[in-house]
Amino acid sequence: MSVAAAPEASEALDAPKAPPAPAAVPPARFSTIVTTVENKPGVLARVAGLFARRGYNIESLAVAATEDHRFSRITFTVDVESSSLEQVVKQLDKLVNVVDIQELDPAESIERELILVTVAVSPSGLGGLLGLADEFRAYVLDADADAMMLSLSARPARLDEFARRLQPYGIIELQRTGRVALRMLGARSAPAPAPAPEPEGPEASP
Amino acid sequence: MSSPEKKLMQMTGGQALVKALEHEGAEVVFGLPGGAILPVYDPIIESPIRHILVRHEQGAGHMAEGYAHATGRPGVAMVTSGPGVTNIVTALCDANMDSVPMVCVSGQVPYPAIGTDAFQECDTTGITMAVTKHNFLVTEAQDIPRVIHEAFHIATTGRPGPVLVDIPKDIVDPNNPRSAMTWYEPSDDDMELPGYRPVTAGDPGAIRAAAGLIAESERPVLYAGGGILKARAADALKELAELADIPVVTTLMARGAFPDSHPLCLGMPGMHGNYAAVTAMQESDLLIALGARFDDRVTGRVDGFAPGAKVIHVDIDAAELGKVRAADVAIRGDCRLVIAELTAALRALGGGGAQPDRRAWRSVISGWQEKYPLVYEQSEPGELLKPQFVMEQLRDLTPDDTIVASGVGQHQMWASQYWTFDHPYTWVNSGGLGTMGFSIPAAIGAKVGMPDRMVWAVDGDGCFQMTAQELVTATVERIPVKVALFNNAYLGMVRQWQEMFYEERYSEVYLSYEVPDYVRWAEAMGCVALRVEAPEEVAPAISKANEIDDRPVVLEFRSEASENVYPMVPAGKTNSEIVVDPSQPDPRRGR
């Protein structure tokens, strides 16, 4: 079966190519930084500039307004050693528009990302595809005679797995959001109790 | 209708901007007008603020810096959009590297034209983001007083630095209804800076821990950086040093923060520091870094820097703590407050009596001082001047509290080495960025801020050719600075590196003794100018310059081109590999 996806798109997203590879679980050096910033023009550029200046690549980025319209939240995942990360966090803290910074330990936080994917549908593949959607509890958002659009919100690793399993059907288009994260309820006050294992599987309604 | 009183408070954004600068205490603005900033220049005519018209905007920036270095008050510069802004970027970066408080107001094309590639538009906030502490693009005339207040607040608190305020023309232009605003006196309560919370007091537990380390140390060194001057902590430092009997090194940014004549003063450490200062740090068991940032020019190769030393690091900027060298005790806070607390904590531990006897350490250091003093050979008759000799003469023939503003190069190192800085705020230089051309405009700014003090610019021939045009400003504005121009016909510092590290292959470092003719050039700019070629002419020329107080003076000292700055720690080497003057025994052989 031919894969109709734009190859550069799937490459950029690090989606595994056939033949199936193990799911790309981020190594532990990935860190998630959640910043609360003033909701003003140019603030994202200041924050992103700090990383760029030091040659750090931003793995994932999510920006949106918060419950208070004066502030936005920028969530990054970056791939840096802990010593450099400390320096980045301190530099971020110096930005006048940055109000708050939290470093989230992946083991103590819940991370979610959303994938939207359009897959080719053939009469022979339809059953398998619906089965896969069911297994991952993905939603069918749109469909026509030869394609189907699915959505899934889950841990990034689970999205990797989902994308890998969809690959053989022919991914036409795929988009993922940056990840967002919150500290686990049990980890909010120090000293943190051993966190409960992260719940697997589906999220609430689409 | 509004009352006449209320009506009085209506004004344009341009008027409000000038009034806001007055409100912040600005007494002088260095700048140069242009299309986008015209509406702000108009109300300057009525303002008590003195405006100094520069010949190049880089000059305005360095003047604002020199003013701030000498007075401690923020310098103010004003430029137009586009090229006005790009011309001042170097000075902003310089101020950012050396934590100099300044506010730069820049004109911008009208707000609706931003992003259209309008005439003289550039992305000012984008360009200056990385070289300022913070910058603002003001979009409403009504915000001007508040934003100017915020700009001064940010520039002068925490770790000081440059702040740029970009002002679109429409909000200041009286012909545009968008410039209408109602004046208010901005106060701290008006500020909208939820993310800006500078910390000043140090953590008491950490201060006690630091005092404990000091009380146990046998070979401590106080490593004083520019933060001492920014925090106005020179007196506090002296009290601490004397109480605990600890020798002090003053970095290039901290010359004058501790008196050179004081028996505990070791002078400048680092790449061209003196042997005793460099080696005392290297052999120390405790470095007490105060407002210093472990710059590579001080540490040499970091992994071989002061290998046996524990570190106490005090800085107002948390990002400096542990950035280069891990600290055993890191204290975030204002140097003056933390040093005072530290001194109190040491007193509580029993003061000087309760600490190890440091006489042995002191005598080891004096041994180094005696063995490796700064030396140079006097010139033979008929030879050109030795720059070190000229520097000593200048030091000895000028008042004790003379302000010296330096360029960047060999002459800068000789000035720092040979001058005796016994007062804070007498040394103005470009340390972090190393900006050639800094000295003349910085000296002008310092003289404007400190008109009763003698101000000398110590400059190189390369540097002079970068910003000499500001001597026109000095003449026209009657700012009688003096310039000691060390003409060695070379980009001397680069020549020295090519001699030492590139097998004497001299590539593009030769300038010329004769061209330009510095005396005629200086005279053309309205200065009194003298060329000095023989040692016996040096003192009379300096005395003559000292007597002139109605215009700038330039003394061109024809100096020996082959002279090198020693000691020197070659780049990439550890401080233990320090190279001393060739006439002295090589300390590396003993190791």
Ligand SMILES: Cc1ncc(C[n+]2csc(CCOP(=O)(O)OP(=O)(O)O)c2C)c(N)n1
């Ligand atoms: C703007 C700028 N360009 C280049 C340099 C690199 N540089 C450092 S010192 C120096 C030579 C300075 O020459 P001069 O002013 O004659 O001083 P000297 O070393 O001869 O005393 C140069 C080119 C610099 N510091 N600044």
Ligand SMILES: [Mg+2]
């Ligand atoms: Mg020179």
